[in-house]
Amino acid sequence: MFKKFKGIKVAVFSAAAFFTIGAAAQAQSTHTVENDESLWSIAKDYGVAVEELKSLNNTSSAAVNPGEQITVPQSISENEKDLLARVVHSEAKGEPYAGKVAVATVVLNRVESDEFPNTINDVVYEVSPTGNYAFEPVTNGSINNPADSEARKAVQEALAFEGQGNGSLFFYNPATASNHWIATREETIQIGDHVFAK
Known part of the structure; x- marks a missing residue:
């Protein structure tokens, strides 16, 4: 599906994995x-x-x-799309569009993974084993800011991409990450400042 994206290299699309809502x-x-x-x-x-x-x-x-x-x-609910778009907006502001799609895909992949909760809401608001929220925007409150149109578009692209990709479940910025455990995961792709891994 991402292969029909204009202006995005096909390699970018390996950041996603099979997921089903x-x-x-x-x-x-x-x-x-x-x-x-x-x-x-x-x-x-x-x-x-x-x-x-x-x-x-x-x-x-x-x-x-x-x-x-x-x-x-039927797609996911409008509330779920809005929450996912707010995650994308907060986590990937300033990143390339393909990176925004990949961030949305990570959340959707987690929904389908046995390692994570099985709803978008529960994935977004999950507390990590260290006692912190899994997503920084939940911790700092930026999750409450409205998403822009590009983040909403990225969510639609991620939903359409279902069933393809390499299974990214994580993303991080190596320049700012404080948890070095994430660097031990298998890298799937790097887009902008984010490294995606599974």
Whole structure:
């Protein structure tokens, strides 16, 4: 899915991993394909995974035809999208757009990992073994600031990317990280000032 991103190198997209939002498959709607649309653009607009669209519509192709009816699963809630966008905005302000997508993907990957809580809210507000919040914006209160449009767009991209990538569960800035344990994790990619790892 990220392969259709304009201006972003394909290597950037290895920062994500397979994740599925359980509630996404529960409700569905129908979308009538318009000119110049693809499964990728539909997935991005709805905030659902291309791979899920393919599966739900029994196709292995990303090509669609104008007038075709596509079944679209329900995405995560608007509240979850807003929380995720606020995390992205706070954690990745000043980072490249691809890094913002990768930060959102880390949160979504954690939801699907057995090592972390299974909701976006619980992942964002998780307390680490050291007694601190897992995400600095929760600790410093910047999680309460509204997200900008780029952070919201990055969330939609991350949701559409479901089912692809290398499984990033962590990210950190080596120049400011105080916990050196994170550097022992397998690096998946570096984007801007952030190193992503699993």
